[in-house]
Amino acid sequence: MIKIERLTILLKSFGLFNLDIEIEEGEFHFLLGPTGSGKTLILESIIGLHKPREGRIWINGKEVQNLYPEKREISYVPQDLALFPHLNVLENIIYGIRIKNLPLRDYEAYIQALIRVTKIEHLLKRYPVNLSGGEKKRVALLRALAPKPKLLLLDEPLTGLDPSIKVEIQQLMKTLHQSFHPTILYVTHDFEDAYLLGDRISIFIDGKIEQVGKRDEIFLRPKSKKVAQFLGLKNLFRSKILMLDHTSQRWILKTNGLNFSVPMIGTLSQMEVGKEVDLFIRPEEVMIIREGKPIKESLKRNIFEGEIIDILDRGGYHSVSFQTREGKIPFEISIPNYAFRNLNLSIGKTIKIALRDESLWVIG
Amino acid sequence: MNFRTTMIGTSIFIFSFYLGLILSLFYFVGGKGFWEALINPFTLYSIRLSLITATIATLFAILIGLPSAYALSRYEFVGKRVIDTFLEIPMIVSPIALGASFLIFFNTPLGELIQEKGILFVFEVPGIVLAQFATIAGLATRLMKASLDEISPRYEAVARSLGSSSWQAFYRITLPLAFKGLLASVILSWAKAIGEFGATVTLAGAMPGKTETMPIAIFTALASANIEKAIILILTLVFLGLATLYGIRLTGKVYKYD
Numbered sequence: 001m002i003k004i005e006r007l008t009i010l011l012k013s014f015g016l017f018n019l020d021i022e023i024e025e026g027e028f029h030f031l032l033g034p035t036g037s038g039k040t041l042i043l044e045s046i047i048g049l050h051k052p053r054e055g056r057i058w059i060n061g062k063e064v065q066n067l068y069p070e071k072r073e074i075s076y077v078p079q080d081l082a083l084f085p086h087l088n089v090l091e092n093i094i095y096g097i098r099i100k101n102l103p104l105r106d107y108e109a110y111i112q113a114l115i116r117v118t119k120i121e122h123l124l125k126r127y128p129v130n131l132s133g134g135e136k137k138r139v140a141l142l143r144a145l146a147p148k149p150k151l152l153l154l155d156e157p158l159t160g161l162d163p164s165i166k167v168e169i170q171q172l173m174k175t176l177h178q179s180f181h182p183t184i185l186y187v188t189h190d191f192e193d194a195y196l197l198g199d200r201i202s203i204f205i206d207g208k209i210e211q212v213g214k215r216d217e218i219f220l221r222p223k224s225k226k227v228a229q230f231l232g233l234k235n236l237f238r239s240k241i242l243m244l245d246h247t248s249q250r251w252i253l254k255t256n257g258l259n260f261s262v263p264m265i266g267t268l269s270q271m272e273v274g275k276e277v278d279l280f281i282r283p284e285e286v287m288i289i290r291e292g293k294p295i296k297e298s299l300k301r302n303i304f305e306g307e308i309i310d311i312l313d314r315g316g317y318h319s320v321s322f323q324t325r326e327g328k329i330p331f332e333i334s335i336p337n338y339a340f341r342n343l344n345l346s347i348g349k350t351i352k353i354a355l356r357d358e359s360l361w362v363i364g
Numbered sequence: 365m366n367f368r369t370t371m372i373g374t375s376i377f378i379f380s381f382y383l384g385l386i387l388s389l390f391y392f393v394g395g396k397g398f399w400e401a402l403i404n405p406f407t408l409y410s411i412r413l414s415l416i417t418a419t420i421a422t423l424f425a426i427l428i429g430l431p432s433a434y435a436l437s438r439y440e441f442v443g444k445r446v447i448d449t450f451l452e453i454p455m456i457v458s459p460i461a462l463g464a465s466f467l468i469f470f471n472t473p474l475g476e477l478i479q480e481k482g483i484l485f486v487f488e489v490p491g492i493v494l495a496q497f498a499t500i501a502g503l504a505t506r507l508m509k510a511s512l513d514e515i516s517p518r519y520e521a522v523a524r525s526l527g528s529s530s531w532q533a534f535y536r537i538t539l540p541l542a543f544k545g546l547l548a549s550v551i552l553s554w555a556k557a558i559g560e561f562g563a564t565v566t567l568a569g570a571m572p573g574k575t576e577t578m579p580i581a582i583f584t585a586l587a588s589a590n591i592e593k594a595i596i597l598i599l600t601l602v603f604l605g606l607a608t609l610y611g612i613r614l615t616g617k618v619y620k621y622d
Contacts, residue, residue, distance in 0.1 A: 047525050069524035076525040082518040086540045096526035099536070147526060 001025055002151050002183060007055035009045050014038060016207050019055070023151070023200075026181040030194040032218075033204030034230060039187040040079070042204075043153045046185070047076050059150050074151045075144035079159055081136050083128040089139050090124040096147035107146065114142050117175055134165040138172065145182060154186040158193055170196055191231060195219060203227050220285075221361050225278050228363060234332040235281040236363075241273050250301070253279055253362070258327030261301040263357050270364060278363040283319070283334040285359030288343055289352040302355035306331075308347050320345060322353060386602055389595050401592040406572045410581040411600055417489065417577065418557035421496035425504040425553055430546070433508035434534070438517060451502035462498055463566025466491075491568035492575055496557040504553040511545025512538065548612045555608040559601060 002023040009016045016038050023029040033039050045052050048069035057065045064072045075096070084092050093115075097107050115121055118138045128136060137157060144152055157173075158166050174197055177184065188194060194201050194215065201218045203211045210230075211223040222228040228236050239253040239260065251271060253260045260279055264271075271277070289295060289303070309330070310321040318340040320333040331353065335343070345351070365373070392398065401407060435441070436448060454462060469475045470486050478485070485491040515538055523533040539546075561579035568575040570584055578597050585593040 044521070047521065049521055049524075068529070069521075070527045070529055072525075074525055076522055078518050078522060080516070080518060082516065082522045084519060084523075084537060084541075095523070099523070099532060100527040143526070153525075 001058070001060065002185070003056075003058040004046065005056045005058070007042070007045065007057070008053045009038075009041055009050060010053045011041070011050075014041065016041065019207075020209065021185075021202055022212075023183055023185055025060070025183055028177050028184045028186065028197055028199045030198035030201040031185060031187045031204050032191065032194045032198075032201050033187075033189060035189050037204060038207065039189075039204060040155055043076070043155050043185070043187055046151075046153060047074055048072055073147075073149050074153060075147065075149035076153045077140045077144045077155065077157050079155045079157070081140040081157075083131075083136055083140055083143070085128050088125055088127050089120065089131070092128070092139055092143050093124075093146050095143060100147065102147070107148075110148070111142075111146055114145055114176075114180070117179060118142050118172060132165075133161055134169060137161070137165075137169050141173070141176065145176065145180065150183065152182045152184045154184060156188045156190070157186075158188075158190065173197055191219075203230065205230050220282060220359075222280065222363060225363055228278070228280055233280060234283050235286070237279045237329065239277055239279045241271060241275045241277060243273055244271075251362075253277070255279065256327035256329055258304065258324055258329055260355075260360065262360050262362060271362070275364075280361045280363060281331075281355055281359050283332045285356060286322075286331055286333040287354045287356065288320075288333065288335070288345070289354050290343065295354065298357060299354040301357075302360070303352055304329075305350065305352050308345055308349050308351060311345060311347060318345075322351070325350075389598055389602075392591055392595050393599075398592040398596070401590065402596050404593065406576065407581065407593055407596060409573055410576045410578050410597065413489070413492070413576070414558050414578040417492045418496055418554055418560075421493045421500060421557045422504070422550060422554040424493070424497050425501045425557075426508075426550060429501055429505035429508055429553075433505045433512055434538075436505070437509045437512040451506050454499050454502045459495075459499060459560065459562025459564075460566050463495055463563035466494065466498070466563070466567045486567065487569040487571070487575060489568070489575060492564050492577060495563035495567045496560045499560050499563055500553040500557045503556060504549055507549030507552060508542075508546055511542045511549055514545060515541045551608050551611050555605055558604055 002021075002025075004019060004021040007016070007019040007021075019042065021029075021031070031039055031042065041050065044050050046057060048064075048067065052065060055065065056063055059072065059074070064074075084095065087095065093111065094104065094107075097104055097111075115124070118141065120135065120138050120142065123131060123135055123139070128139070131139065140157070141154075144154075158169055161169060170193065176182070177197070186193070186197070198215050200212065200214055202209050203218060205226055210227050211218060213221075218227070219231065219233075222231060222233065225236070237255045237260075239255040242252040242254045242259065244251055244264070245261075248261075249264045251262045251264060253262055262279070287299070289299075295303070304324045304326070306322055306324040308320055309323050312319040312321075317337060318335050320335060322331045322333055323329065324331070333353065335345075432447075436444060467486065470479055483490045485494050519537050519541065520528075520530075520533040523537045524530065528536060559579055560577075561583065564575075564577055565580050565583070570576055570580045572581070572584070576584065578601055582594050582597045582601075585591075585597065
């Protein structure tokens with residue numbers, strides 16, 4: 001297990017205080033934070049390029065914060081990859097094994113397996129200058145994995161790739177992780193990478209870890225408004241707790257004159273009448289009710305009528321801007337293309353939406 | 365005259381200016397006493413002396429300059445700016461003043477001790493090496509620093525994470541990557557050492573067959589109206605200079621990664 005405890009880094013114009021991160025062995029962990037928040041600095045401190053003012057770093061029970069970078073067994077793929085331009089692909093890959101005088105024979109089968117998975121057999125004799133962007137990423141990943149590090153640090157490795165290549169490398173990283181189970185700390189501002197690949201995600205905002213959890217916990221159940229706003233989450237409504245309906249065991253929240261009914265189970269423990277909270281519903285979780293179709297009992301508590309304001313075709317799905325008639329509350333609704341075609345929606349059309357209990361999330 | 369023509373015309377003028385200067389030397393080539401001057405033992409000695417002392421001075425400049433250049437390029441430390449500024453001293457102070465400073469230093473108790481118990485510098489061959497080293501060390505450090513600045517420290521960071529010590533990361537990664545620039549810096553420094561006059565003549569004197577390097581020999585030949593010898597030596601310097609420049613170009617062709 002990798003444990004970072006109360007890490008404090010102070011530079012001339014920048015400081016990070018008391019940072020705690022825990023990564024299980026074999027976990028694909030994401031440190032997700034805005035650009036310029038000091039994520040790279042954290043990585044460089046873990047590697048040993050910056051000496052932290054305070055804090056401890058444990059790798060499998062061994063304290064490493066006072067060790068030289070070469071003694072820590074942490075591989076690193078920087079944003080610019082830094083493939084050694086004077087070495088060919090194979091020499092780049094086995095650099096970490098050669099430099100430590102490890103017996104190449106012991107690693108041969110493993111490296112060949114890595115080469116097979118990354119499909120770079122034909123590139124081994126080439127120099128980095130003759131590789132495409134995607135090929136460079138593959139080689140950099142392989143070079144970092146070759147010496148079997150205890151921790152692999154990735155610093156936004158998918159930046160600057162064409163979308164199709166990006167998808168390919170994302171898939172490759174998933175395969176590499178599933179096949180070889182390296183422990184990975186991946187630093188990025190890209191939610192998509194984190195959502196697709198992350199076992200667990202740490203949200204890092206304003207020098208603090210705001211939330212740690214599995215991807216659904218993070219994206220469906222943000223702990224604070226700060227996290228929700230950073231994740232760019234739509235449908236976040238400032239609401240007042242109006243009352244507790246003891247019969248149904250549900251809270252009634254009011255937003256602009258519109259009442260939401262939220263089950264007691266799963267909501268904040270410190271809920272009390274009169275308190276202001278944020279109610280959050282993911283755009284994918286908003287259901288459009290088809291005319292003439294029966295409505296499930298569980299959906300009947302939160303049904304709102306309103307008008308379609310705008311429709312945006314986003315390629316893989318459609319974004320529908322909807323406004324409730326009562327309270328004029330704007331919702332964003334994401335609908336897969338096939339469902340969109342069946343619903344026969346158009347701007348100005350009056351529709352009804354329903355919210356499932358599981359999709360309602362209250363942030364205190 | 366349009367902009368483009370003016371600019372190109374100016375560049376052709378500067379080329380013609382130097383070429384005319386070199387060609388004018390050939391007016392006396394092959395004249396009476398020319399070939400005798402070429403095989404004169406003192407002429408050959410000064411050529412040999414210049415080549416040897418400049419090479420030794422350059423080796424010392426690399427030995428001191430390369431680690432200094434690395435430190436200035438990679439680390440932040442107290443006094444870094446002061447050191448960086450001091451490197452320019454040989455470029456802004458007249459070489460004669462530099463040589464005179466050495467003469468004064470060797471008259472201080474410490475200087476005298478070095479002369480008595482260590483190596484004789486004043487009016488001796490080691491004095492030439494010292495004068496040349498003093499002139500080029502700052503330049504060599506500056507040029508090598510510029511070459512190292514071009515190599516991203518990220519390469520070393522990755523090499524360290526893969527298991528290299530800082531020494532290994534330096535000689536296996538940074539050194540080969542910066543080699544082209546470093547070699548060019550060394551060649552230029554060597555050429556500057558060959559041509560050094562002011563500090564050398566002040567510290568080591570101008571004794572034919574002892575401390576008379578090529579530039580000093582040109583000066584003394586002209587002073588004694590020995591035009592042929594002066595031309596031989598000037599042409600040798602020009603040839604070495606052109607070979608140097610060609611060498612630098614060549615490094616650009618050999619070490620091409622990107």
